[in-house]
Amino acid sequence: MVIKTEPFVVNIGPAHPSTHGVFRMRATLDGEVVLDIEPVFGYLHRGIEKLAEERTYTQIIPLTDRLDYLASMSNNLAYVLTVEKLAGIAVPERAEYLRVIMAELQRIASHLIGVGAFLNDCGAFMTPILYMIREREKILDLFEMVCGQRLTYNYMRIGGVSHDIPEEFLPALKKFVDRMPGFIDEYDQLLQENEILLARSKGVGILSREQAINISASGPVLRASGVKWDIRKVDPYSIYDRFGFEIPTGSAGDCYDRYRVRVEEMRQSVRILKQAVEKLPAGGVRSEVSHLVRPPAGEAYGHIEAPKGELGFYLVSDNSIAPYRFHVRAPSLLNLTALREMVVGWKVADVLAIFGSIDICMGEVDR
Amino acid sequence: MTVALSGGEIAARLEERFPGSVVESGQDSLLVKSESLRAVAGFLKTAPGLEFDYLTAITGVDYYDYFEVVYQLTSIRHNHSLVVKARCYGRENPALPSVVGLWKGADFQEREIYDLMGIRFEGHPNLKRVVLWDGFTGHPLRKDYL
Amino acid sequence: MEIEERAGLYIYSDTQLDKEEGERIEALKASSQQPLPDPDRWLDEELRRHILLTSVDAVLNWARRSSLWPVVCFPACCAFEFITTAASRFDISRFGMEVIRGSPRQADLMITAGTLTWKMAPQVRRIYDQMAEPKWVIAMGACAISGGIFASSYSVVPGYSRIIPVDVYVPGCPPRPEALLYGIRLMQDKIAKRSIITED
Numbered sequence: 001m002v003i004k005t006e007p008f009v010v011n012i013g014p015a016h017p018s019t020h021g022v023f024r025m026r027a028t029l030d031g032e033v034v035l036d037i038e039p040v041f042g043y044l045h046r047g048i049e050k051l052a053e054e055r056t057y058t059q060i061i062p063l064t065d066r067l068d069y070l071a072s073m074s075n076n077l078a079y080v081l082t083v084e085k086l087a088g089i090a091v092p093e094r095a096e097y098l099r100v101i102m103a104e105l106q107r108i109a110s111h112l113i114g115v116g117a118f119l120n121d122c123g124a125f126m127t128p129i130l131y132m133i134r135e136r137e138k139i140l141d142l143f144e145m146v147c148g149q150r151l152t153y154n155y156m157r158i159g160g161v162s163h164d165i166p167e168e169f170l171p172a173l174k175k176f177v178d179r180m181p182g183f184i185d186e187y188d189q190l191l192q193e194n195e196i197l198l199a200r201s202k203g204v205g206i207l208s209r210e211q212a213i214n215i216s217a218s219g220p221v222l223r224a225s226g227v228k229w230d231i232r233k234v235d236p237y238s239i240y241d242r243f244g245f246e247i248p249t250g251s252a253g254d255c256y257d258r259y260r261v262r263v264e265e266m267r268q269s270v271r272i273l274k275q276a277v278e279k280l281p282a283g284g285v286r287s288e289v290s291h292l293v294r295p296p297a298g299e300a301y302g303h304i305e306a307p308k309g310e311l312g313f314y315l316v317s318d319n320s321i322a323p324y325r326f327h328v329r330a331p332s333l334l335n336l337t338a339l340r341e342m343v344v345g346w347k348v349a350d351v352l353a354i355f356g357s358i359d360i361c362m363g364e365v366d367r
Numbered sequence: 368m369t370v371a372l373s374g375g376e377i378a379a380r381l382e383e384r385f386p387g388s389v390v391e392s393g394q395d396s397l398l399v400k401s402e403s404l405r406a407v408a409g410f411l412k413t414a415p416g417l418e419f420d421y422l423t424a425i426t427g428v429d430y431y432d433y434f435e436v437v438y439q440l441t442s443i444r445h446n447h448s449l450v451v452k453a454r455c456y457g458r459e460n461p462a463l464p465s466v467v468g469l470w471k472g473a474d475f476q477e478r479e480i481y482d483l484m485g486i487r488f489e490g491h492p493n494l495k496r497v498v499l500w501d502g503f504t505g506h507p508l509r510k511d512y513l
Numbered sequence: 514m515e516i517e518e519r520a521g522l523y524i525y526s527d528t529q530l531d532k533e534e535g536e537r538i539e540a541l542k543a544s545s546q547q548p549l550p551d552p553d554r555w556l557d558e559e560l561r562r563h564i565l566l567t568s569v570d571a572v573l574n575w576a577r578r579s580s581l582w583p584v585v586c587f588p589a590c591c592a593f594e595f596i597t598t599a600a601s602r603f604d605i606s607r608f609g610m611e612v613i614r615g616s617p618r619q620a621d622l623m624i625t626a627g628t629l630t631w632k633m634a635p636q637v638r639r640i641y642d643q644m645a646e647p648k649w650v651i652a653m654g655a656c657a658i659s660g661g662i663f664a665s666s667y668s669v670v671p672g673y674s675r676i677i678p679v680d681v682y683v684p685g686c687p688p689r690p691e692a693l694l695y696g697i698r699l700m701q702d703k704i705a706k707r708s709i710i711t712e713d
Contacts, residue, residue: 014633044628216472299395316428501532
């Protein structure tokens, strides 16, 4: 008996319960198997690049907060590093250490949500993300002590940071750093050998090494495919060359490896934090830079290792108080190029698990 | 440290391979003619010693007389980087060859430059608007938009 | 059993879908040049309530305000403050709201958490239309009230009140969880003042 089937197009999104934002996929399905997928985004395009051409360099810092809103400190850091590279401004020592502390705390906070949302998509409905939000609240309390905000910090300034840490920050940070490895072990105990997680993510959505390099992937997606490429080691910015830490890499390039790479990166971040807290020097936190910075005419590209990948800013200046061109190299947009190759041939339920494991943030993709 | 190669070193190698393709080469970057962009990019990707297998970013900039597209290339194997630029003149129908065939990461970035600046990339399989919607008139990131 | 497939035959091509979506967006943009008025019939002093219906009102309003179920509408950054409000530290489960429904037909509250762009506007309007009466809207964050930091951009709707009628505005960028809980309490107070007679 011959059954005729016909592929049909199903629309997934833009409003859907997985917490990755407004992203739409038009999937062509043959039964449950995905034949083709077309990502459609732009539902959060706010025109940040155009708005930045009308604002001074310091006024752009709150705009950069809203790019990857789960890792605002990293966005701020990448932007001020680029402006400092363009204008040749030096940063005091204490400010460098504070920046590293904030960036690593932010990496832990972002990976907690990344891993939690991935597990949410795999089917563990709210339990892991509730545990991880419990830890993230501790980090957000630390940030609130420093700059008064929980999500979009606006803390870094051109030439340093905006203000110094209060007295109760360091003891609280030490307490957090001592207890965090215990919490990561708790998650591992629940999840590492979990049958359901292994069945849903091992061998699913494989991205090979050559494919990952060709699509300009970066961050945990690239490292899980076996490429040892971390901007903090290959092109150190700020004072990362003074800290000892390792770069976790995966081998298979499947969803499980991406999950493991993120968990191991959290452990390495705790290691960096311990070293930074010990060596924090005294001094000023901001060098004397006017509010209306006028970098000399030219261009610069500065990049950092943000939690989601390589975040870069390309700035063109014409010696006025606002940039001539402001462009963001968003890691989530480039990691998303891999979605189609990873998903074709798998089932609909795997589409969301694979999409969750890439860990994107729509504020960056659409800008 | 990622070594930022200067345009001058590469220009010599390019000139002997593709004569006339390099317009100017400076300390930071290399400006090539738009017609020879694809050939130069292919050479940069595969030549021994260069092997720029990772395309970091593509940016379009609107200088009033011309549009400039800036390619940031990186080599993972040798840990060096290079900036290649190409210009297209004329504001009505600027066009450049697409490098999607070489680096798939250029896919969404080229669509976005088409969407926001209006530069067409020839050879791109799916050049349509990506961050704005289909009926939007104009290209917002141009300097003469509003 | 053999399966024979006719590959390459879709219902309509992708460019057709894009074009239709673009036309919907332009139509909505052209028709939303003025903000919709906020629902304020509940402030009407002249309404008199029947003695018989007062206790019915009280029970219905108590039931409705104590079990508001939000619908998923998470464009941007405020979404994460909403999620942390729903998490264990600032529990919204104590207000009966932990059930965040994916389907708008089963929800009665829309907490708009994020910037609205013109591209997303028809989808939000569609979700709002699919919710069953009675339904309420809380506009969360500066972007939802007036466009926020992005108000002068070419693709941002200056506030959700252009598209849907908003009941409570919660300012902040993003508003703290405590602020959102205060906004929810104000919403509950507003529901408590409803009467069956005012329902349209």
